[in-house]
Amino acid sequence: MAHVGSGQQIKLIETYDPATGVRVAKWFYSYIPKVLAAARAYRPDIIIQGARGAGTAIMAFVADQLRIPFVHRVVSDGDVDERYKIGLRHYEWLSYSWARHRTAAFLCQNEYQREKLAALFPGTPIHVIHNAIAVAEDAAAPLPRAERRYVAWLGVFRHGKNLPMLLRIAREHPAVQFRVAGMPERDTDQSTLDALNSLRHLPNVELVGCVRRADVQRFLSEATMLLCTSDVEGFSNTFLEALATGTPVVTRRTVDPDLIVRRHALGASAEDELALSKSVSAIWDMDANEYNAVATRCQIYVKANHSPTAKARELIAALKPLMDKSKYPGQLL
Numbered sequence: 001m002a003h004v005g006s007g008q009q010i011k012l013i014e015t016y017d018p019a020t021g022v023r024v025a026k027w028f029y030s031y032i033p034k035v036l037a038a039a040r041a042y043r044p045d046i047i048i049q050g051a052r053g054a055g056t057a058i059m060a061f062v063a064d065q066l067r068i069p070f071v072h073r074v075v076s077d078g079d080v081d082e083r084y085k086i087g088l089r090h091y092e093w094l095s096y097s098w099a100r101h102r103t104a105a106f107l108c109q110n111e112y113q114r115e116k117l118a119a120l121f122p123g124t125p126i127h128v129i130h131n132a133i134a135v136a137e138d139a140a141a142p143l144p145r146a147e148r149r150y151v152a153w154l155g156v157f158r159h160g161k162n163l164p165m166l167l168r169i170a171r172e173h174p175a176v177q178f179r180v181a182g183m184p185e186r187d188t189d190q191s192t193l194d195a196l197n198s199l200r201h202l203p204n205v206e207l208v209g210c211v212r213r214a215d216v217q218r219f220l221s222e223a224t225m226l227l228c229t230s231d232v233e234g235f236s237n238t239f240l241e242a243l244a245t246g247t248p249v250v251t252r253r254t255v256d257p258d259l260i261v262r263r264h265a266l267g268a269s270a271e272d273e274l275a276l277s278k279s280v281s282a283i284w285d286m287d288a289n290e291y292n293a294v295a296t297r298c299q300i301y302v303k304a305n306h307s308p309t310a311k312a313r314e315l316i317a318a319l320k321p322l323m324d325k326s327k328y329p330g331q332l333l
Contacts, residue, residue, distance in 0.1 A: 013038050013042060015031075015034040015035050015038050016030050016031050016034045016035070018031075027054070027058075031058065032058055032061065032062075035058055035059070035062055036061075036062050036065060039062045039066060040066065044066070044068060045068065045323055046063075046068060046069050046070075046071055046319060046322055046323065047059050047060075047062060047063040047066075047068060047069070047070050047071065048071045048072075048073055048107070049070070049071075049072055049073065050072070050073035050074075050075050051073075051075050051076075051079075052075075052076075052079045052084060052088065052092075052093075052096045053088060053092050053095075053096055054091065054092045054095045054096070056072060056095065056096045056099040056100070057095035057096060057098055057099040059099075060072075060098070060099035060102040060103065061099075061102075063102070064102060069104035069105065069322040069325070070099075070102055070103055070104055071103065071104060071105045071106070071107060071319070071322070072099065072100060072103045072106055072107070073106075073107040073108075074106060074107065074108040074109065074113050074117070074234065075109070075234050076232055076233060076234040077110075077112055077113060077232050077233065077234055077255075078160070078232045079113070079234070080108070080112075080113045080116035080117055080120070081116055083232060084096065084097075086160075087159075100120075100121070101121075103121070103124065104124070104125070104322060105124065105125040105126070105127065105318070105319075105322060106121070106124060106125070106126045106127070107127050107129055107315070107318065108126060108127070108128055108129075108234075109128070109129070109130060109131060109234040109235035109257060110128060110130075110234065110235055110257040110258045111128060111258050112258075113128070113234065114126050114128050125318075125321070127314075127318035129311055129314045129315055129318065130235055130257070130258070130305070130306060130311065131235045131237055131240055131306065131311070132240075132306050132307065132308040132310070132311035132312075133237070133240040133241065133244055133302060133306050133308070134307070134308050135244045135299070135302055135303050135307075139244070139299070140221075141246070141296070141299075142221070142245060142246020142247070142292070142295035142296060142298070142299055143221055143222060143245075143246070143295075144288065144292050144295075145224070145286070145288040145291040145292055145295075146288060147222065148222055148223055148224040148247075149177060149222065149223075149224070150176075150177040150178060150179045150206075150222070150223055150224065151176055151177065151178045151179070151223060151224060151225055151227050151250075151280060151284070152179055152181070152219060152220055152223035152225070152226050152227065152242070152247070153166055153178065153179070153180045153181065153182075153226075153227050153228075153229070154181045154182060154211065154216070154219070154220070154226065154238050155181075155182050155228075155230070155238065156182055156183065156184075156185050157182050157183060157184040157185065157188055157192055157193075157196055158184070158185045158188055158189070158192060159188075159189045159191070159192055159231075160230060160231050160232050161182075161192070161229065161230050161231075162229040162230060162231050163191075163192050163195035163196055163199070163229070164191055164192075164194075164195040165229040165273060165276075166178075166180070166195065166199065166227070166229045167195045167198050167199050167202075168273070168277075169227070169229070169273075169276065169277050169280060170199065170202055170204060170205050171202065172277050173204070173277070173280060173281065173284075174203075174204055175204070176204060176280065176281075176284050177204055177205075177206070178202075178204060178205045178206070178227075179205075179206045179208055179219070179223070180199060180205060180206070180207050180208065181208045181209065181210070181211040181219060182209075182210065182211075183209065183210045184196070216241055217241065217244075217245055220238075220241055220242045220245050220247050221245035221246070221247060223242075223247050224247075224248075224283060224284055224291075225242075225247060225248045225249065225250045225267060225280070225283050225284070226238065226239070226242035226247055226248070226249050226250065226267075227250050227251075227276075227280060228249065228250065228251035228252065228255060229252065229276070230251075230252065230255050231252075231254075231255075232254075232255065233255040233257070234257070235257040236255070236257070239251070239257070239261075240302060240306055242298075243266060243298040243299065243301060243302045244298075244299060244302045245299070246295035246296060246298050246299040247295070247298065248266060248267030248268070248283055248291075248294050248295065248298055249261050249266055249267040249268075249298075250267050250268045250270070250276065250279045250280055250283060251267070251268070251269060251270070251276075252269075252270055252272075252276060253269050253270060253271050256269040260301075264297070264301050265294070265297065266294075266297065266298050266301060267279075267283065267294070267298070268282065268283065
């Protein structure tokens, strides 16, 4: 509860404290037994787990012990191809690999993930469900171009987010203001730290630190665009948060999920770094009326295609065949 706060619309079941215990041994005397005990008491219908790692194996093991389906939710393109070992210890990627073979169905975020999983696990149900975001019907209209003053970059400072590319683009546009929000993760790589230090000394870049969840909307709504330099994503929630405020997304083609930015003209989807840099200039210098039309289109797109209600219906339809076979109908963990 300390991490997610109160007022949740879902029931949170606390199990173990990852900050305590004896390294390695705590998995066996604390983590796994406590999760299993909580699951037995809750009697879930299905167990759904997201993000790769040892946690995937724990939840697959618990589902196996309870003899209920285990569903894995893929959260990054790197989860489904040769990059799945990156950032994981040897035992973590081995356990993740084992868990995927125990999966009754996969939930993924885009067609690339579906195609990769279908080749690896023929016969296993795989469902593409794009991420959702709630936008109130009476949400404020996007701010006009005249009230937007910077290019926003938002994320964790780590290797896959490609801060060296951000540095190069910021240097190429000395007249453009950049605001970079985020914090380094544990064991941040040296190239990221070097780029971060160089960004700190650029006169057109402001490092704003970690933006609180309550302040993300304002941070994005006052930006001319959200710039994404990532090497790998799945379906970035930050994209949806930006689009919901009418802020166009400028991203690399490889992380444009199912090419929604390109197909729906929600900013720019660039083939390479040169094109990405030119796209920053194009949107920054865009005619105000044209820009305001793009901003409105961004917000309309999100409302029409990513409502939580619509995505919940897709999720229920995907899980219903498994639910029908469950011995504890009606509960998810």
